[in-house]
Amino acid sequence: MTLLTVTGLHKSFGGVVAARDVSFTVARGEMLAIIGPNGAGKSTVFNMVGGQLGPDRGQVLIDGQDITHASPQARFRGGVGRTFQVAQTFLSMSAAENVQMALISRFRQSRGLWTPARERHRAGAVDLLAQVGMAEAADMPCSALAYGDVKRVELAIALAGQPKLLLMDEPTAGMAPQERAALMDLTASIAASQGIGVLFTEHDMDVVFGHAARVIVLLRGQIIAAGTPDEIRQDPQVRRAYLGDSHALEPSQGTGPA
Numbered sequence: 001m002t003l004l005t006v007t008g009l010h011k012s013f014g015g016v017v018a019a020r021d022v023s024f025t026v027a028r029g030e031m032l033a034i035i036g037p038n039g040a041g042k043s044t045v046f047n048m049v050g051g052q053l054g055p056d057r058g059q060v061l062i063d064g065q066d067i068t069h070a071s072p073q074a075r076f077r078g079g080v081g082r083t084f085q086v087a088q089t090f091l092s093m094s095a096a097e098n099v100q101m102a103l104i105s106r107f108r109q110s111r112g113l114w115t116p117a118r119e120r121h122r123a124g125a126v127d128l129l130a131q132v133g134m135a136e137a138a139d140m141p142c143s144a145l146a147y148g149d150v151k152r153v154e155l156a157i158a159l160a161g162q163p164k165l166l167l168m169d170e171p172t173a174g175m176a177p178q179e180r181a182a183l184m185d186l187t188a189s190i191a192a193s194q195g196i197g198v199l200f201t202e203h204d205m206d207v208v209f210g211h212a213a214r215v216i217v218l219l220r221g222q223i224i225a226a227g228t229p230d231e232i233r234q235d236p237q238v239r240r241a242y243l244g245d246s247h248a249l250e251p252s253q254g255t256g257p258a
């Protein structure tokens with residue numbers, strides 16, 4: 001069932017057309033990757049879905065609701081969540097406290113005002129940490145966690161907002177190959193079991209081909225191919241777009257799909 005519908009998005013910066021008539025959909029539970037060479041327009045499209053950038057024309061619908069001109073905050077309330085980079089996690093706070101902060105912010109108007117801050121949403125936070133395999137580390141400061149574990153906490157923080165659509169910008173940047181596969185396997189299984197659509201940008205082709213259900217390829221602002229990882233890997237136009245870097249489309253040894 002379709003969750004996100006993007007139709008005819010267009011954006012130019014001066015003379016540069018960064019996105020040209022971009023249309024695609026994301027279904028509930030589906031992992032969709034946006035790829036393309038440097039400057040292809042990935043961030044531009046991603047930010048028009050997230051609300052950080054307004055399109056010149058085109059439309060973004062979530063669950064049939066037109067959010068084209070909604071602020072990032074309004075989109076968040078409408079079910080568009082986003083994972084944030086490690087810098088925005090409070091490293092001195094414990095894993096549980098970080099997730100509690102996200103829950104407090106989600107429920108801020110209504111509940112728990114008589115509960116001491118330390119206990120507020122503690123159970124909910126531990127439950128979310130359990131979903132990402134981090135319940136045991138609930139009371140450890142994030143600064144003491146391995147990088148891959150911080151990424152799991154970030155995923156739990158994003159899930160605290162109960163997103164229908166999760167936007168992940170380069171989710172595995174800076175991670176070791178085995179950690180990348182584990183994080184993306186976890187994301188895919190949570191997305192499938194909770195019916196969350198995931199839209200992600202990624203430079204690592206092992207992550208893309210191993211974990212996306214579908215891939216769209218941008219070149220100079222336009223979608224030149226859309227399909228399953230196998231279809232994309234074989235597509236002559238895609239291979240030409242990556243010319244000079246065609247090894248990028250081949251799986252690297254020992255780090256392929258889990």
Ligand SMILES: Nc1ncnc2c1ncn2[C@@H]1O[C@H](COP(=O)(O)OP(=O)(O)OP(=O)(O)O)[C@@H](O)[C@H]1O
Pocket residue numbers: 013016017018036037038039040041042043044045
């Ligand atoms: N704020 C801006 N002002 C001017 N030009 C911009 C701006 N943002 C993007 N562009 C241009 O739009 C085009 C698409 O950029 P975008 O960042 O979306 O590509 P990308 O695929 O995300 O690239 P990368 O993989 O290098 O991050 C590029 O030519 C870029 O220089």
